[in-house]
Amino acid sequence: MNPTPLRIAVLGTGMMGLPMAHRLCQAGHQVHAWNRTPAKAEPLAADGAQLHASAASAAAAADITLSLLENGSVVNQVLFAQGAGAAMRPGSLFIDMASIQPREARAHAQQLAASAVACLDAPVSGGTVGAQAGTLAIMAGGEAADFARAAPVFAALGRATHVGPHGAGQLTKLANQMIVGITIGAVAEALLLAAKGGADMARVREAISGGFADSRILQLHGARMVQRDFTPGARMQVQLKDMRNALATAQELGFEAPITALFETLYASGIAHGLGTLDHSGLFMELAQRNAMA
Secondary structure, three states, X not given: OOOOOOEEEEEOOOOOHHHHHHHHHHOOOEEEEEOOOXXXXXXXXXXXXXXXXXXXXXHHOOOEEEEXXXXXXXXXXXXXXXXXXXXXXXXXXXXXXXXXXXXXXXXHHHHHHOOOOEEEEOOEEOHHHHHHHOOXXXXXXXXXXXXXXXXXXXXXXXXXXXXXXXXXXXXHHHHHHHHHHXXXXXXXXXXXXXXXXXXXXXXXXXXXXXXXXXXXXXXHHHHHHHHOOOOOOOEHHHHXXXXXXXXXXXXXXXXOOHHHHHHHHHHHHXXXXXXXXXXXXXXXXXXXXXXXXX
């Protein structure tokens, strides 16, 4: 039990939000949950969470509000069209743990500051497995004092690092997603090439484990590719969104990102071919189809 329980609102209880809210309940915090589809929040009632009919109602009851919403436009709508931002108490803290564009994070922070609400952008990496285990990598942008204030929340969810001012957390997440998305493609293409030449794909993965080509992607997503099990942790559609956010940010900064641009087209092609609801390691299937190996 947490020695100083916090009142925490969780807006969005989907694949990531539900296990994260569950962990906050387990840590002894008073959780106020809202989801656009109410049924997705109902399992939290057994943990002692209070369910709310609106995002504004949940935010009004909390000292710290977490967002785990789909994208930046949804965050903006919930905060400023549905009234969650206006419902937050002056002096409270909003932590956006969704993956949105850095410029959106900076704009939200500026708008909330006008109501004396502090803000962190703190997206995460680690997928549903990390959310369930409390081992997420959390990358936070904002004021150092607000990051310190959020420490008890982050402690229940994973390992947090303060990476800079508002927007820096989202920049770090984009860097993370660029590496993840590109590496998934590298692992898929390499395993498929080996299989096309007659090697045992599972043994190839085993053989290169521990060498310079080893990675968490090779271990987790490589196993999914070998098993052809693309049950979604993070969907192809989400990976494409992140790649497009990275390219939009790169354009704003005057930065050329040709590798990310190539993979944006590959993920988009896979989604156009009906793979959008697969795990993002499902890019393997797009590359397999291109090589008549599906």
